Amino acid sequence: MEKKQLIMDKAVELFAKQGFEATSIQQITDHCGISKGAFYLSFKSKDALIVALIDHFMIQFTENIDYEVKSTKNVNDLLYNFYYAVFHSFHEHSDFAKILMKEMMQSFDEELFLKFHDYNGMMEKVISSMVERLYEDQIEQTKYDLMYCIKGLMKTYSELFIFYELPLDLDLLARSLSEKTMILAENMTIPFISNEMRESFNHPLNEKPSQEQILDILEQNIAEMEASIEKESLVLLKQQLLEPTLSPPLVNGLLENIRKHPHCKWAAYLLRNHFKLEH
Amino acid sequence: MEKKQLIMDKAVELFAKQGFEATSIQQITDHCGISKGAFYLSFKSKDALIVALIDHFMIQFTENIDYEVKSTKNVNDLLYNFYYAVFHSFHEHSDFAKILMKEMMQSFDEELFLKFHDYNGMMEKVISSMVERLYEDQIEQTKYDLMYCIKGLMKTYSELFIFYELPLDLDLLARSLSEKTMILAENMTIPFISNEMRESFNHPLNEKPSQEQILDILEQNIAEMEASIEKESLVLLKQQLLEPTLSPPLVNGLLENIRKHPHCKWAAYLLRNHFKLEH
DNA sequence: TTGACAATTGACCAGTCGGTCATTAGTATA
DNA sequence: TATACTAATGACCGACTGGTCAATTGTCAA
Numbered sequence A, B: 001m002e003k004k005q006l007i008m009d010k011a012v013e014l015f016a017k018q019g020f021e022a023t024s025i026q027q028i029t030d031h032c033g034i035s036k037g038a039f040y041l042s043f044k045s046k047d048a049l050i051v052a053l054i055d056h057f058m059i060q061f062t063e064n065i066d067y068e069v070k071s072t073k074n075v076n077d078l079l080y081n082f083y084y085a086v087f088h089s090f091h092e093h094s095d096f097a098k099i100l101m102k103e104m105m106q107s108f109d110e111e112l113f114l115k116f117h118d119y120n121g122m123m124e125k126v127i128s129s130m131v132e133r134l135y136e137d138q139i140e141q142t143k144y145d146l147m148y149c150i151k152g153l154m155k156t157y158s159e160l161f162i163f164y165e166l167p168l169d170l171d172l173l174a175r176s177l178s179e180k181t182m183i184l185a186e187n188m189t190i191p192f193i194s195n196e197m198r199e200s201f202n203h204p205l206n207e208k209p210s211q212e213q214i215l216d217i218l219e220q221n222i223a224e225m226e227a228s229i230e231k232e233s234l235v236l237l238k239q240q241l242l243e244p245t246l247s248p249p250l251v252n253g254l255l256e257n258i259r260k261h262p263h264c265k266w267a268a269y270l271l272r273n274h275f276k277l278e279h
Numbered sequence C: 001t002t003g004a005c006a007a008t009t010g011a012c013c014a015g016t017c018g019g020t021c022a023t024t025a026g027t028a029t030a
Numbered sequence D: 001t002a003t004a005c006t007a008a009t010g011a012c013c014g015a016c017t018g019g020t021c022a023a024t025t026g027t028c029a030a
Helices: A002-018 A025-032 A036-042 A046-071 A075-092 A094-104 A110-135 A143-163 A170-187 A195-200 A211-223 A229-242 A248-259 A262-274 B002-018 B025-032 B036-042 B046-071 B075-092 B094-104 B110-135 B143-163 B170-187 B195-200 B211-223 B229-242 B248-259 B262-275
Strands: none
Touching (some): A002 A046, A046 A110, A094 A143, A110 A143, A229 A248, A229 A262, A248 A262, B046 B075, B046 B094, B046 B110, B075 B094, B229 B262
C-alpha cells in the first residue's frame, strides 16, 4: 500500500510542474524508480490516479475548513480563523493547490467535473453557514455577493504565493482579508447575484449522503485500519450511527479522536454533519 | 488571408469547448472543411495558432479597456465604465475568454508564459493608472491590495457568465462592482501586499517599446492594408512619430480613425501611450 | 534445495498526434 | 488547347501515448 502513496507523492510533484495531461505515466514511474507495470498494480488507469489525488486532498481541505469554522465559538474570530485555515491548507499542500487551480478550469471528463462540482458545493456550504452565523438575516440581499467576494479573495490571494514562491505572513493575510470581508458585508447595498440567479446554476448533485452510504465508508475505514484508538473510535461511532446512545460530548470526543487520521477525515466530516455537532 | 480568419474562428470554438491540447489539427481542419495541409499554409505550427489567437484578442481587449479608462473624463464614472468595458469585452468574446481562463494557468511553454505575463502587466498598468486617478495619494498603503481586489472581482464574476450561460445585466454588474470597489478603497486599513512584495515578483519584461518598434509595427500595418482612411491615418501618424508637427487634437482624431480597425488596435494603444494622450 | 506462489518487469500493442511533401486540381495567360 | 503557375490535398512519417501480458525475479514454507 505504501507504493500507492509513493506514486501519489511523486505524481503530485510532476503534475504541479508540468500539468496532468503533459505528464506521462513513464515519467511518473521513472521518478518513482518502478516499472510501468507496477503502476497499474496500484491504479487501474491514469484517470484513477488523478481522481484519487483530488479525493485525498480535497477531503482533507474541506474537512479542515469545516472543522475550523464549526469549532470557532467567538463570532469575532470566525473570519480570521476561516482565512487562516484556508491559506494554511493551501500553503501546506501548495503542489496540489497548483494542480487544482490548473485542472479545475478544464475538466472535460464527466467524472472529474462532477467531483469538482461536489467539492465546490461543500465549500460553498461552509462559507454560507459562516456568513449566516456572522450576519444572520442582516444581509439577506447581499449574501450571495458576499460569498462570491470571499471566493474571489481566496482565489486571487492564493495565486500570490502558489505561483510565486513568497514567504507568507499568514496572520497578516487573515487579518487583512477578514477586514476586507467585514467592510464589504457592512457596506454593500447593490447586490448582483439574486436568489433566482443562483438557482439557475443550481446544485442538484449535492445530495445529503444517506446513512447507508456513511455506514459503507465507516466499514471500509474500519477494515483497512490496524488496531488503534482511532479504529475503536470508528467502531463506537458506527454503533452510535445505528442506534444513538452516547451523549453529544462523547460523540464529539470520538470525532476528535479520528479527525487527525488522514484516512478518517471524510468520515469525520460526514458524521459531524450527520450528528449536527457545532464543534 | 481570409482562410486564416476562418481557421481562427473555428479553432476558438473548438478550443473553448475541448481545450487547446485536447483539440487536434485534424478536428480543426474538418470543422473548417479544408485539408490538413491547408492549415500549414496559414500557420507554421499549432503553437503559432494559439499565439496568434492570444495576440488577436488580448490586443483588442487591452486596448478597449485602456481607451475606456483614458477617455472617461468624469472620475465618478471611471469605475463603472471600467467594469462595464471589461465585462462587455468578456461577454462579446466569451469563447476566447474561456480559453484564456483555462490556458493562462498552465502555460508551460516559455513563449506563451511571457505573453501572458506581458498582457497581465499591461492590464495592471491600466488598473493602476485608474486607481491613481481615483484616489491619488490617499491610499498609498492599500493601493496594491485594492488592485488585487479589483482583479479578484473581475475573475470571480467573469466565471458566472462565462461557464454558466446566464443572461447578463451589464449595467447592474458594473454598478455593483464599482460600489464594492469604492467601499473597499475608502475603508481598508490593513494592507497585505507591500511595495517590496510586489517588487519581488517583479515585471522586468514589461519594457516600454522603443520608437523603432512602434515604427516597425506601423509600417507592417500600412503594408498589409488596402487604401482607406485608416491607412492614410496610419501614414500621417507615422510622420507625426518621426517629427511631431500636428496638434494633440489632430493626433487624437487620427487615433480615433484607426482604433476601430481590429488590426490597428495595437498600434493605437502604443501610440496613445507614446503621445501621452489622456483621451 | 526445491517448488509454489506473488510481485515486478519492460517489450510490445494499437492508437493518436503534429507535421511533411509528392501529387493533383484549379486558374489565368498566351 | 497548351503552358506555367499557385493552391490544396491527404497518404505518410516518426514520436509518443496509455495500457497489456508473457516472462522474469523474489520470497518463503516444506
